[in-house]
Amino acid sequence: MEHLDVLVVGAGISGIDAAYRLQTEHPQRTYAILEARDAIGGTWDLFRFPGIRSDSDMFTLGFPFRPWRAAAAIADGASIRRYLQETAAEFGIDRRIRFGRRVTAAAWSSPDQRWIVEVQVADGSTERYSCDFLFLGTGYYRYDRGYLPDLPVIDAYRGTVVHPQHWPEDLDCAGKRVVVIGSGATAVTLVPALAERGAQVTMLQRSPSYVVALPGTDRLVDRLPRWAHRLIRWKNVLVTSGFYELARRAPGAAKRLLRAGLERQIPDHRVIDRDFTPRYQPWDQRLCVVPDGDMFRAMRSGRAEVVTDTIATFTSVGIRLDSGRELPADVVVTATGLQLQVAGGMRITVDGTVVDPGRTVVYRGCLLSGVPNLAICIGYVNASWTLRSDLTARYVCRLLAHMDAHGYRSATPEFDGDVAARPLLALTSGYVQRAADVLPKQGTAAPWVLHQNYLVDVLSTRFGDVTRDMVFAVRPMRRSTVAVDAAAPRPD
Known part of the structure; x- marks a missing residue:
């Protein structure tokens, strides 16, 4: 069984970032990256649907240690994937990646003060590793299956049904009638991309989302x-953070700004009222970005339309709506959302006790209550994933340095309830609400709050007290504190 000082799970943005920080700030430590797939990129290697692109600007989605150099502020998936591959190669990170290795279980032993990690290899064999610290850069998307709601009588439909998460390479939509079900970021990305490829596209939404047109460069x-x-990076951080704070504190003003942007794209106010005026407040759900207004151009050209209605039933040739309208379709795309999971679905135990991540509390946005020497990467919902993942990696490096300085073997966040x-x-997004019992909880006061504020987190990462609410162990213990049940009633 091979032993490593740090084991990183996932070779996407989070894993590459963690690897760079580890080898830069802790060059004496050994580490490896275990990646379930056969390529670098994580989400950006998984999703291959037409038009796949970033919904955060690339100057913040790019790594601070290797800035994004192109003028494209909103980049396509292939460019992002290539950027990640080149970054890993430039810093020798790609040589530390073990592909085709899915982590199925991780068990912490207090007597040994280390993790034992079980791995399923692509060839059907199994491997075991031990490590002192476990860094999970697995994100929170479930890769093997997207979300599909109960669609009435969909079996009656005789056309092609595809989920964006599993887009067939040989699917050609040119000259076909395509109905995209959904109103989120994936849907507004697919609509102009399919229209550009010669399809006649209808985006069918049950209710509107906030859509904003931003410059593509x-x-x-x-x-x-x-x-x-x-400077560009910080400019984008401040602009994004500023609008988010405006939306939370003065939603009426944010609505007016968003509508003003729509009115420059859509001259008919009735269309805005019907199809682009959500029932929720700005940033109760993520904003949908359309670079250079490409979706609106597709609508003006007649190649795309938006229909706000609900599905009565599928027919053999399309969809019948509750309004009575029929939508003929050669292809139906179910852009109906994602399923979330924590730690890539692996089984985590602490001294034989199974840890349910949904019953833990997150510490400084990256550690779990009662779980020693383990970090998870949770990105921002209102800014790019990389901003938060880099802070997580830097905090872990700082924590490891503190442990080295004092001879500690383990660090366990202790939530006192x-x-x-x-x-x-x-x-309020559906994919978040469905995962309410799956995701860890957060508290209402530091260090148990997941801030959606990069400026606050920068200060906390660099200057926050690493000993606060933390239990350190100098030598092996008989038993570690098990994870706190955040859902359990507190004693009087």
Whole structure:
């Protein structure tokens, strides 16, 4: 059984970031990355549907240690995947990746003060590793299956049904009638991409989402020298954070700004009222970004339309709506959302006690209550994933340095129950609500709060007290504190 100081799970953005920080700040430590798939990229290697692109600007989605150099602020999936591959190669991270290895279980032993990790190899064999610290860069999407609601009589439909998460490589929609069910980021990405490929597209939504048109390129990139990319990064951080705070504190003003942007794209106010005016407040769900207004261009060209209605039933040739309208379709795309899971679905135990992540409380946005020497990466919902993942990696490096300085073998966040637990992600999106019992909880006071504020987190990561609410062990113990049940009633 091979032993490593740190074992990283996942070779996507989080795993690559963690690897860079580890080998830069702790070069004396051994580490490896276990990746279930056969390629680098994580989400950006999994999703291959037409038009796949970032919904965060690339100057914050890119790594701070290797800035995004292209002018494209909203990049396509292939470009992002290539950027991740090149970053891993440039820093030698790709040589540390073990592909085709899915982690199925991780067991912490207090007597040994280490993790034992069980791995299923692509060839059907199994492997075991031990490590002192476990870093889970697995994100929270379930890769093997997307979400599919109960669609009435869908078996009666004789056309092609496809979920964006499993897009067939040989599916050609040119000259076909395509109905995209959904109104989120995936749907608004697919509509203009399919229209550009010659399809006649209808986006069928049960209720509207907030859609904002943003420039696909950043003009400052060509005007500033290469060293000034950090300024662009901070400019985008401040603009994004500023609008989020405006939406939370003055939703009426945020609505007016969003509508003003729509009115520049859609001259008919009745269309805006019917198809682009959500029932919820801005940032109760993620905003849908359309670079350079490509979706609106597709609508103006007549190649795409948006229909706000509910499905009565599927027919053999399409969909009948509750309004009585018939939508003929050669292809139906179920852009109906994702399923969430924690730690890639692996089984986690602490001294033989199974840890239910949904009953733990997140510490500084990256550790779990009662679980020693384990970090998870949870990105922002209102900004790019990389901003938060890099802070997580840097915090873990800082924690490891503190443990080295004092001779500690393990660090366990201890939640005393005095801080009421609440949902981890403050979104009303369906995929978040469905996972309410799956995701860890958060508290109402530091260090048990998952801030959606990069500026606050930068200060906490660099200067926060790493000993607060933390139990350290110098030598092996008989038994570790098990995970706190955040859902259990507190004693009087």
